[in-house]
Amino acid sequence: MTIRNPQQTRERLLQAAFQEIHAHGFQGMRVDEVLRLTGLQKGAFYHHFGSKTKLGYAVLEEQVRPLIESLWLEPLTKIEDPVCDFPLLLDSLGERIPPTMHEHGCPLNNLAQEMASQDEGFQERIAQMFTQWIDAFEVMFEQGKPDGYIRKDVDSRTVARFVVTVLEGCIGMYKVDHAQEQWAACRSQISIYLQTLRPVNN
Amino acid sequence: MTIRNPQQTRERLLQAAFQEIHAHGFQGMRVDEVLRLTGLQKGAFYHHFGSKTKLGYAVLEEQVRPLIESLWLEPLTKIEDPVCDFPLLLDSLGERIPPTMHEHGCPLNNLAQEMASQDEGFQERIAQMFTQWIDAFEVMFEQGKPDGYIRKDVDSRTVARFVVTVLEGCIGMYKVDHAQEQWAACRSQISIYLQTLRPVNN
DNA sequence: TTGCGAACAAACTAGTTGGTCTGTTTATGA
DNA sequence: TCATAAACAGACCAACTAGTTTGTTCGCAA
Numbered sequence: 248m249t250i251r252n253p254q255q256t257r258e259r260l261l262q263a264a265f266q267e268i269h270a271h272g273f274q275g276m277r278v279d280e281v282l283r284l285t286g287l288q289k290g291a292f293y294h295h296f297g298s299k300t301k302l303g304y305a306v307l308e309e310q311v312r313p314l315i316e317s318l319w320l321e322p323l324t325k326i327e328d329p330v331c332d333f334p335l336l337l338d339s340l341g342e343r344i345p346p347t348m349h350e351h352g353c354p355l356n357n358l359a360q361e362m363a364s365q366d367e368g369f370q371e372r373i374a375q376m377f378t379q380w381i382d383a384f385e386v387m388f389e390q391g392k393p394d395g396y397i398r399k400d401v402d403s404r405t406v407a408r409f410v411v412t413v414l415e416g417c418i419g420m421y422k423v424d425h426a427q428e429q430w431a432a433c434r435s436q437i438s439i440y441l442q443t444l445r446p447v448n449n
Numbered sequence: 450m451t452i453r454n455p456q457q458t459r460e461r462l463l464q465a466a467f468q469e470i471h472a473h474g475f476q477g478m479r480v481d482e483v484l485r486l487t488g489l490q491k492g493a494f495y496h497h498f499g500s501k502t503k504l505g506y507a508v509l510e511e512q513v514r515p516l517i518e519s520l521w522l523e524p525l526t527k528i529e530d531p532v533c534d535f536p537l538l539l540d541s542l543g544e545r546i547p548p549t550m551h552e553h554g555c556p557l558n559n560l561a562q563e564m565a566s567q568d569e570g571f572q573e574r575i576a577q578m579f580t581q582w583i584d585a586f587e588v589m590f591e592q593g594k595p596d597g598y599i600r601k602d603v604d605s606r607t608v609a610r611f612v613v614t615v616l617e618g619c620i621g622m623y624k625v626d627h628a629q630e631q632w633a634a635c636r637s638q639i640s641i642y643l644q645t646l647r648p649v650n651n
Numbered sequence: 652t653t654g655c656g657a658a659c660a661a662a663c664t665a666g667t668t669g670g671t672c673t674g675t676t677t678a679t680g681a
Numbered sequence: 682t683c684a685t686a687a688a689c690a691g692a693c694c695a696a697c698t699a700g701t702t703t704g705t706t707c708g709c710a711a
Contacts, residue, residue, distance in 0.1 A: 251708075359624070374625050491690080657709095661702100662704105669695100676687105679687095
């Protein structure tokens, strides 16, 4: 008599799938390998998820999304002076992310590059998550205006788009050759860029 | 009696493979589909390329590399004032790239994100091509110094790294939802950033 | 207590995929 | 001209892969 725990079974499948997708991409992820990692069988898999694609959606929403939220969205709300504090947040990133991130990059960006043009379901979910991410940055810059940290005429949304772009680009570049200079370059130059958002009459 | 042309046969295979890899990724590319597109048979394929992987390498070096060179490296050599001319080069990009690029993004970046952590052969070739690309930007910024376009104390390599990062990030973001604002944001903010490279006593 | 659906196990299937093997035709150099 | 290798055609194969089916067991509500 084995004790059953449907929620935990589902969660185990999700975590193993997330791990495999992060390492090999969605198309590279093998259902059989997820089963091997969890010690479960086909029956369990297709009971909880109807198909490989639906599993992918679930991983995106239940694994990747919370990760982005805790790693980025939540810390951003605590930033007072974007120009000064955001680069500091970047510095702490190395310690805040799990080791697998160094090797395989940002799971959201990976899925974005692989699946956005392949599957509409992925595309929509990914686009929404990026929008949410940009929103968080926009709020951060907007909130910096009343306190005089950011110029009033700055287009916060445009700046937010740019910052997210730099982040994804940087993580992508780092994935290629893991060069420390690459990360350092983005860190220093984003800081220089942010200085341009300061009010003129300092 | 059919006329044989080994070089052309090889080239046809390369072009079809490039097209398929660009559309579906390397792992998503099917040898059979390349054969169908070219009207050739397995014999021809495995005569010219020993394996799918070797074909991938050949596509990278004989299709992607020349594309990067003609689209970026070559135009960069003609730029005099980086701060002013580079954003103009970006503006002309829309007309200079083939339509498939809009849909599937940068083939080099796609392969980078998909294969860098999967296969050492890909990783090394991709890293080298990125280095070459960064080199070209570095030269551009360095050459802008004697003429007073760029501050003498600017670290050209760091700036070059940053610019390539922004480009790849931007193309990647554009791939997700094809938003015009995304492209416009990067275009305008990269221009603002480049202004910080100007000498102070203008 | 019992009935019934949820939660699995496990064998099976049909289609796909990269790659091989054998044979045939074309070019090329001696 | 003729031998030899290059340049293919095309059938074949073994491994893999997502998904199905059937059957069994567990948990909960009535």
